[in-house]
Amino acid sequence: MAHPAPSNPYLQPKPREMSMAYILWLLAGAAGAHRWYLGRKGSAKAMTILACTIVGLLVSIPWSWVDAFLIPGITREENAKLAEEWETGTLNRRAERESAEGGL
Numbered sequence: 001m002a003h004p005a006p007s008n009p010y011l012q013p014k015p016r017e018m019s020m021a022y023i024l025w026l027l028a029g030a031a032g033a034h035r036w037y038l039g040r041k042g043s044a045k046a047m048t049i050l051a052c053t054i055v056g057l058l059v060s061i062p063w064s065w066v067d068a069f070l071i072p073g074i075t076r077e078e079n080a081k082l083a084e085e086w087e088t089g090t091l092n093r094r095a096e097r098e099s100a101e102g103g104l
Helices: 018-031 033-037 041-050 054-088 091-101
Strands: none
Touching (some): 018 033, 018 041, 033 041, 041 054
16 A cells, blocks of 8 residues: 655655766765765675775776766666655655665
């Protein structure tokens, strides 16, 4: 059963900003900072771990350059997902699940 969205607009999650994703990409793209911001935790963990070694940087730096072209699509996808979860009332369950898993 779908729960109605809360009527308080202040509880609605903020959409992810593409400009912020690009700033994070520019400052710490090889470490996956932009992916953490956009909610891509699995690949963000991988990029962060890879960035800790010289050999890993050989993978994460080109990966971050590819991400420069993927950021707009990832941002739209994450914002659409947030809006859908807000409308169906599943956003709170997502937050509870992530906190139980120890996610950031």
